[in-house]
Amino acid sequence: MPTIVNVCLTGPYSDGFSYQDNLLPKYQRRLGYKVVVIAPVWRWGEGGTLEKTPSGRYENEDGIEIVRIENDQKKPVTFRFKTYGTLLGLLKEYRPEIIFLHGLQIRDSATICQYVQQNPETRLFVDNHADYSNSAQNWCSKNILHRLIWRYHAKRLEPLAEKFWGVLPARVDFLIDNYGISREKCDLLVMGADDDEVARASNSLVRSSIRHDYDFSEDDFVVVTGGKIDAAKYQTLLLMEAVHLMNAQVKLLIFGPVDSKLRGEFEERLDIGKMVYVPWANVSESYAYFAAADAICFPGRHSVYWEQGVAMGKPLVVKRWAGTEHIDVCGNVIFLDSDGVGPIKNALQTLINDCKEAGSYYKAANIAANSFLYSEIAKRSIGLK
Structure with a gap:
């Protein structure tokens, strides 16, 4: 059975929610793939507060293996420049046919690049949830964080990825305008319902x-x-x-x-x-x-x-x-x-x-x-x- 690894490390991952990082793996599994989600140890709790959970592995009710890992800095998931030293080893362990990277705004985009370069048969898809309503809202964020730091990572991913998905039309435009991804590699992947x-x-x-x-x-x-x-x-x-x-x-x-x-x-x-x-x-x-x-x-x-x-x-x-x-x-x-x-x-x-x-x-x-x-x-x- 071919394997899809969903890398969901930019923000909290919460079991049982109806976010894209919950539902996309669920329905990828129904297409006949083994599906793994690599997630942080942080989730949303009731009342909208962040909660820390133990690291480890378990299978959810949809038959998806969840692997929760701690970042190297031992900081909350909201820390922008976190890294995950265990990610490369997990990719080598699962040897996925497909990697779906949820959010390129992470330093471990470099880890994804390293793995795909070493395993060129691996197909890579990347999505983007940033637009001007939630990102690049001041000069430093726009010109330093996005147009310099995250652009560097995006351009490294570009030759390796089959497609960059924006989950709203505005987020497709954000990929092109701020990261310089070619329009031919960008398209809309809508969010939706279960x-x-x-x-x-x-x-x-x-x-x-x-x-x-x-x-x-x-x-x-x-x-x-x-x-x-x-x-x-x-x-x-x-x-x-x-x-x-x-x-x-x-x-x-x-x-x-x-x-x-x-x-x-x-x-x-x-x-x-x-x-x-x-x-x-x-x-x-x-x-x-x-x-x-x-x-x-x-x-x-x-x-x-x-x-x-x-x-x-x-x-x-x-x-x-x-x-x-x-x-x-x-x-x-x-x-x-x-x-x-x-x-x-x-x-x-x-x-x-x-x-x-x-x-x-x-x-x-x-x-x-x-x-x-x-x-x-x-x-x-x-x-x-």
């Missing part, structure tokens, strides 16, 4: 159960939003104000931790009669909440929940970020071009009117749903599609 969870949550009983549990009637228009609410997503507070101003049948379900700096403002806006707040949701619960929605709204920075919402066949209201328009497959999205209560309220009212008529946004949402399933994304990730 086919299994979509199928489970699409059962009509899931929708009715959630709405019953939170006292939403079938006549209510339920808006769902989720993810960590912090300074990058403070617009959730504007969504709360918009729902508060709308008629009594417009309800809001919010899930995810609230940053301590915003908690006071959040609690002031929490309208108990119209809003439900769930501090933490596991993967299955997040899909179930989306299933209960009539519309999904993300008025702040992009997260993987955007693509999951599309995969659930729901119309979205989201903030327009350059290079994120790919989620609008066929008219299933309303983009917010400015922050404010008014634009959010108007967008939701448009969907309320459309819903009553079984209109174009809802028809488009049903068509768009199949565009973001990991069963198809996994094939593309290793050049099978």
Whole structure:
């Protein structure tokens, strides 16, 4: 059985989450490969805090071998210039046919280069999660960290890699603009949703159960939003104000931790009669909440929940970020071009009117749903599609 090694060392790796580094290996495994994930000893805990776990090896519920290793500096995973001295030995042990490097912004890109140069039959794919919404936001970051340090590593990887994937259109552009990767080697590999969870949550009983549990009637228009609410997503507070101003049948379900700096403002806006707040949701619960929605709204920075919402066949209201328009497959999205209560309220009212008529946004949402399933994304990730 051929082996794929996913190198996921740039940030925390959390078992049971629905991030790309969880779902891509899961569906690569279903393509018939032995799949190994080399991950740090850090993960996200409940409440959005970082937790350290023991180093070691184990098999997860999807039949994927997880190898957790400590960095040489014994520092938290957020330390930018960490190295992993055990990585090369692990690659030599597993002798993968394919290496998928999740994030090139790591000094051990050099280790990957060394291994592939010594084993030229190994196929290499590299992805990028950096764009101008989360990186290169000041002169030093842009010109020193990205255009000098990480560019050096990217250019070493370039002749060895079959493809550099940006997980958003903006992240494809970031590869080209900041690291000088040739456009011919760059392409889009969308993030998406877990086919299994979509199928489970699409059962009509899931929708009715959630709405019953939170006292939403079938006549209510339920808006769902989720993810960590912090300074990058403070617009959730504007969504709360918009729902508060709308008629009594417009309800809001919010899930995810609230940053301590915003908690006071959040609690002031929490309208108990119209809003439900769930501090933490596991993967299955997040899909179930989306299933209960009539519309999904993300008025702040992009997260993987955007693509999951599309995969659930729901119309979205989201903030327009350059290079994120790919989620609008066929008219299933309303983009917010400015922050404010008014634009959010108007967008939701448009969907309320459309819903009553079984209109174009809802028809488009049903068509768009199949565009973001990991069963198809996994094939593309290793050049099978």
